[in-house]
Every structure is written in C-alpha cells, then in structure tokens.
Amino acid sequence: MSSSTTTGDARTSAEAPPASEFREPPREAWYCARSAGSLAPGAMASVTVLGDQIVIGRTKAGRLFALRDRCPHRGAPLSGGQFDGTAITCPFHGWRFGADGRCQAMPTLVDGDVTDPGQVKVGEFPVRESDGIIWLYMGAGLAEAPPVPALTLAGATRCRVAVSVLVEASYDLCVLSLIDPGHVGYVHNSWWWRPTATAREKIKDFEPLPFGFRMKAHKAAANSRGYRLLGRPQTEVDFLLPGQRIERIRMGERSIINATFATPIDARRTLLTNVLLSDLPQLMPLAPLIGWAGRAFLRQDQRILELAQQGLERKPTMLLLGQADRLGQWYFRLKRDYAAARHEGKAFSNTLAPERLRWRT
Template sequence: MSAQSGPRVGSSFLYDVWYVAGWGHELQPGCRTSRTILGQPLVLFRTERGDVSALEDRCCHRAMPLSEGTVVGESIRCPYHGLEFGTNGACVHIPAQDKIPSTARVRHFPLVEKDALLWIWMGDANKADIATIPDHPYHRDPAWAWRSAHYDVQGNWQLLVDNLMDLSHLPYIHPLTIGGDPELHFKTPTISTRLPNGVRVERKMPSSVPPPTYVAAAGFKGLVDRWQEIEFQPVFIRIHTGACDEGTGAYDGDRSHGLSMLGFHGITPETETTTHYFWSMATNIIRDDIPDLVFEQTARTFKEDQAVLEMQQRRIALEPGRQLVDIASDVGGRQTRQFIQRLFRAEQEGEAVVA
C-alpha cells in the first residue's frame, strides 16, 4: 500500500443522481424553506393542495430570494413586486400586466416525495427517471420505529462517505457509546464487495460481548452474534447493525428475535465544503422508549463524527489536492471512492455508467 494508492479529496459533484433534499414533514402545506444543494440556492415549497416543488431561489425579475415570499394557492409569490411562479417555475401572475413574457420563469428541479424523504434531481432533467428513486421501506413499515435528523456538516461530502464506509474509527471516536474494544474491531475481517450500483461492506463478530447500548435495548444476558452491513449507493448509505443471542441463526437470515438498527444516511452536498446530512435510525424493538434511547445515543455518536469531519476539512482545505496514505482498514472506503470516480468520469464523458 503506497502513498500513490491513497485518495485525493475530489472537488466535484455527481449530478445525475437522486439526492435527498429534505424530509417530507419539514414542508407543511403552504410552507417554504431555503436550501442550497450542489451550490444552487433553492426554494422548496409545498402548495396548499400538497404538491412539493423545488425552484431556483432567485426571482427572474430582480433576483429576490423567492424563499422570502409566500405560498399562494398552487404558486409561490415573490415578496418584492408580487410575481407568482407555479411548481414548474413558470411565472403565472404579474401584477398590473396582462401578458406574461415567456422569459419570466425560474429554473425548476424535479422533486419527489417517497418514503418520507424528498428526493431531488439536480442534473440533466431528461435523465430524471422517477422509477430509479431509491426505496426505503423501513420508513413506512409499522414493524419498525424511526426518528430522523438533519445535520449541517462543514465538510466535503466524501469525508462523510469515508467515515461511514470505514467503521474502524469506532473505538477511537466513539469509545463511550458504540465503540467497544479496539482489539475486537481490528481483528474482525472486513469484506468489501462491488454491487451493480454501489459497494457493500460486511463484518461479522460471532460470540462477542454486546456493547452497552445493545444490552440496554435488547436485554442480552450472554454472548451475541453481531453484524455490521454497510451499503453505499450514489449518494446515500444504509447501515444495518445488530445482534442476536449467540448461535440463534443471525448469520442465516433469522434476526427478528434480536436487535436490529437500520440507519439511513442521505449525503447531499450543499457546497464543495459543506454537506447536508439527513439521517434516520429505525429499530425493530419498538416497545417502551427503546427507539428514543437508540436514537439519542446515535445522535450523540454522529455529532462526534461531524466534529471529526469538520476538523479534517479545515486541514484539507489548505492543500486540497494533496495525496493521502491508505491503510488496511480502508478497503471499503477505497472501493467506494473508486466507484465514485467511475461515476464522475462517466458523467464527464456523458456516458451511461457501466457498472
């Protein structure tokens, strides 16, 4: 493993993918919010009838942010001189003027609500295929309880991908919650696999001592069979961690009697140096306050990660192109970076990605 094999932190965005733009519950009917994605300021709003829309947050008349305006019926009204724009960005009303010029419109971005998430397409609108929006059934399955959050991370989005694809930092950054014994973490083999549209990293820890959060949530009395399954797709990550009593079939697909924690991590670049981190944590133990307990410990853990990413970013910003050095535990992160690099190149060459 040489310095030459290490990554450089990219300075580009992927465009032709569905990104998480927010949580559906953030936009009540008649409400709007301002949000920047891939450097583009947007107004997100929901009409009174309930449709959601993402428009460029800049009135075509005098550049006023539309997000300072008001939703009026099925349109958003600019606060300065009262122009109104429909969900597709076309101007539908100019005060005291009958004819609306065809140039009076603002840019519109496809926005779709699905499984409690708002998905946006920032790239070539002709390539936006609603059928390719990811599923996240845990958000609609009553057998799971979940909670959600939105963190604003002052760091490049790829740092967050690295962080989640390589859990070898757990004993160092999260000693108090989910970290556990460094020896255990480092001795566990990590298997990283390319998927048709992503990367999967897997670790098994059979017959191990359950960490404190697990005992608190599931009441384990003895050793457990643990698993960590991480799946990257552009650009979000699902992490399934959990444990069953030792030898009760966890590695044969029979896990419903144990503890499952299903994390969803929507990773959406705000700018080159800042990232929207939309995450949720679902658990299969939904009695009492277990989901809250799991969520609160997770929230604290992810705040620790956020602080790390922001410190990394400050150093990387000083010398953005400088080579880094890989170590053995980077196998999953490296495969993910290579996959992302192929997507970048494919977009730049205007080709479909051959997975």
C-alpha cells in the same frame, strides 16, 4: 476541495485517483434535502445543495415541488415571499409563480403591455418523497442515475427518527467517514457504544452492488455495547453513490434500518442526516433516546471532520493505507468511474470485485 491522495498499499497504488476526483460531487444524483415531516401542505423552505439555492414546497393539494430560489425578474429569493398553498408571490414586485415554476401574474403590467407572464418560467428540479425524506435531483439524465434508496421494512414502521448535523467540511471527507472502520474506536468511543481499548481483528466480506458495494451479512461486533444490547444480531451494510450508508440489522422477522446520507451544501459544508427506521414495536418508546444518540454520533463525527478539514486546507493530501482504507479507495473509484460514464454518455458499470478485507477496530 482540490486535493490529492496517495495510497501506500502496494497492491492498490496503481489505483491512486487523480486530484480531479476530490472535486465536485456528482450533480447526476439524488440528495437528501430534508425530512418530509418538516414540510406540511402549504409550507415552503429554502435549501442549498451543490451551491444552488432551491425553494422546496408542498401545495395544499399535497404536491411537492422544487424551484430555483431566484426570481427571474431581479433575483429576489422566492422563499422570502408568500406561499398561499398554490402559488408563490415574489417579495420584491409581486410576480406570482405556480408550483410548476411558470409565472401566472405580473401585477405591474397594464393593458397594452405586450408581455405574456406565462412565457417566464423558473427552473424546476426533480423532487421525490420516499421513506420520510425529501430527495432532490440536481443534474440531467435522471433515467441513468442511481435510484432513490429504498429503506424497506418487512412490517409496518413502528419507529422513525431522523437527525441532521451541518458539518463544515468537504463532501469527500464526510463521505469517507461513513465507510471508515478505523475511526469508530477513537471518535465514537462513548461508554454506551464502544469503549476504547477493545479493538480486535475483524474479517468482512464485500460484494459489488450496481452503484456501490455491500458488506455482507455478519454477526454484529462483540465489542460494541449497542449491538450487544440487541443480542448481537445479523447486520449488513450497503454503501451507495453519491454518499449513502444503509445498515440493515435483522432480528428474526423484524429489522432496524440505520441510514446516513451526505448532502453537499457547497464546497465546504456537508449535511449529514441519520435516519433510523424499525418495525420493532419495542423501539417506539425509545425514540427520544435514539434521537439523542443519533445526534451525539453525528456531533462526534462533526467535531473531528471540521478539525481534519482545517488540516487538509493547510495541505490538501491524504494517505489511504491498508485494508481499513480500501473502502475509501473504492469510493473514489466509483465516483471517478461514474463521472467518466456520465461525461461520455455511457451507462455506468461497477468494476469492483468481491473481496474479503481484514482490519483491527
């Protein structure tokens, strides 16, 4: 999406980001590709991230790999071929590729053909498994990039639920929804979470993180049934580049981590993945209910984001107004500064300052 934004807030109007920031999400970032449990040893799958088709797989020995899903011979998708747990055979002419992308065999060659199959290689992408998620890295300069987020619990994981919804909307629009207090009372107004007409003024303290910002620990909202059920615990929310919201809800020694990750599939489609992890044993039997609620939440976002995307396609401008939209402004600023640092080959440094924000939700 190519669009522009206007900030109506006098204090921050000078920070209105240029239209270029609404363009591509960074390639130099880890993106959530899929849930690790869905990729057994000996399996492979095709995923699209930033418009690139990639085949990810796990060898029988357990090694994860990610290769460009395009045979260098004549372009067939390797994910459409056979994977024997060690190598992929292309469905078109049977070239065989190892998990490192190197060609091992070209069955049509005969003695005297000079070609060495080992000279042909499919592009590899860094891939990592962490907290039950497969992460893909799409760019160069891995060392300077934001790390894969750590979803660390104090105790053993007793409950883990992951749900994904594909949204027909741009990456920026979807990422803004992760840090948009204003939509909660309107979009997530189910009776079981936050009924309408309960809005009240909130005060939140923020501090910068190396690649994002943190809403400091505070008592969870009293006008949310979900939090009241948990006894209004302490909660802290991190937002991290490229588009990750990680909420930590603490109840004494135990905690719940509720994380949402945005993955840019292409210019118009974004995958939203919600992962809930907890070391609370009581949550284990509730996993199906948690999965249902997580999906219901993402579908509520999906419906409104797809409608807003259509509006932005008719006129690609946004107004970011007031303190409730400050987090959205911070996102664009972080994204712009990160892109500039990578462009100039410099280390990224976060220029956000601690701030107290107020809004009504």
